Amino acid sequence: xxxxxxxxxxxxxxxxxxxxxxxxxxxxxxxxxxxxxxxxxxxxxxxxxxxxxxxxxxxxxxxxxxxxxxxxxxxxxxxxxxxxxxxxxxxxxxxxxxxxxxxxxxxxxxxxxxxxxxxxxxxxxxxxxxxxxxxxxxxxxxxxxxxxxxxxxxxxxxxxxxxxxxxxxxxxxxxxxxxxxxxxxxxxxxxxxxxxxxxxxxxxxxxxxxxxxxxx
Numbered sequence: 001x002x003x004x005x006x007x008x009x010x011x012x013x014x015x016x017x018x019x020x021x022x023x024x025x026x027x028x029x030x031x032x033x034x035x036x037x038x039x040x041x042x043x044x045x046x047x048x049x050x051x052x053x054x055x056x057x058x059x060x061x062x063x064x065x066x067x068x069x070x071x072x073x074x075x076x077x078x079x080x081x082x083x084x085x086x087x088x089x090x091x092x093x094x095x096x097x098x099x100x101x102x103x104x105x106x107x108x109x110x111x112x113x114x115x116x117x118x119x120x121x122x123x124x125x126x127x128x129x130x131x132x133x134x135x136x137x138x139x140x141x142x143x144x145x146x147x148x149x150x151x152x153x154x155x156x157x158x159x160x161x162x163x164x165x166x167x168x169x170x171x172x173x174x175x176x177x178x179x180x181x182x183x184x185x186x187x188x189x190x191x192x193x194x195x196x197x198x199x200x201x202x203x204x205x206x207x208x209x210x211x212x213x214x215x216x
Contacts, residue, residue, distance in 0.1 A: 006077045013076060016096070023076050023098040025088065039068045040197040044114040047072065049101050049134060054082025056195040060117075061086075061094045063193075067114075069094045072101060074205050101134065108146045115152045116143055121199040123162040125211035135166035140173040144215050153213040156184070158201040165207035176214040184208040 008137065021027040036042050042066045048057045051071030052091045061069045073079040076098045086094050122132045133140055135155060141155060153175075157163050160182075170177050181187060185202050194202070202208060 006080075009077045009080045013080050013083065013098075016087060019086065019095050020079070020083050021045070021095070021097045021099070022079075027097045027099060027107045031109050031216040033112060035068065035070070035095075035108075035112060036152075039093070041068070043068045043093075045070065045112060046115045046117065047108075047113050048119070049104075050074075050119065051082050051096065052078060052086045052119075054079075054096075054195050055199075056117070056119055056193050057082070057094060058085045058089060058091060058191045062089065065093055067093065072099050073105075074100055075096070086199050101168065103148070105142060105146065110145050111148045113143075113146045113151060114148055115154065116147070117154045119195045120158065120201075121162075123159040125159075126160070130165070131160065132166065133168050135162070137173050138168045139186045140163060140169060140175065142147045144173070145216050151215045151216070155213065156195075156210045158197070158200065158206040158208055160209060163211075167211070170211075170213050174216065176216055177211050178214070179210070179212045181210045182207060184210045 006193065010024070013020060032040060035045055046049055046067055047070045049072055051057055051073040054071065057069055057071040071082060073082065073096070079096055081096055086096065097107070105159060118134050123131065124132045130136060155166060184192060185208055198208060
């Protein structure tokens with residue numbers, strides 16, 4: 001369902017200019033290869049593709065203050081909620097970008113990223129749309145270029161067909177897949193951080209699938 005547009009966000013988003021790159025001041029070639037400088041320190045760079053309202057990345061950043069985090073979200077209205085969470089909690093190790101993931105190579109240099117997170121992305125269920133899935137081999141090859149050696153991708157979804165498709169794509173791309181779970185919440189992992197969608201889907205009894213992928 002398409003969200004109703006909130007025109008006031010276009011102005012309000014600038015309250016967070018110290019850590020947000022909004023759609024009228026997008027990240028691009030100036031930032032590419034310079035994220036350590038932008039954060040003001042050398043640290044592992046972890047990137048969430050599809051940040052939503054920021055529950056996941058805010059909690060992750062609080063748990064790991066020694067790492068730098070970037071959250072990417074195409075919808076500025078949604079990212080505004082994430083920005084509010086980051087500011088209210090005084091989190092200093094997160095940057096948020098209103099950005100189209102299809103152009104991801106425009107904002108990161110080769111080997112600049114340590115880990116990608118993909119949580120509950122659009123499953124694009126029709127076969128003719130398979131190439132739009134963020135775990136399609138064409139995207140995986142792009143991530144490979146941007147990741148350091150032995151870089152990782154952590155993937156979660158409630159959609160079993162998408163998960164099975166993704167496992168096939170990981171194998172096709174020659175990636176190492178570990179820690180596969182077809183029912184994550186039954187394992188009661190204390191380190192699992194739930195996204196907004198994860199909370200919603202699991203409350204409906206949906207099983208959550210998860211795996212960790214290493215780019216060799």
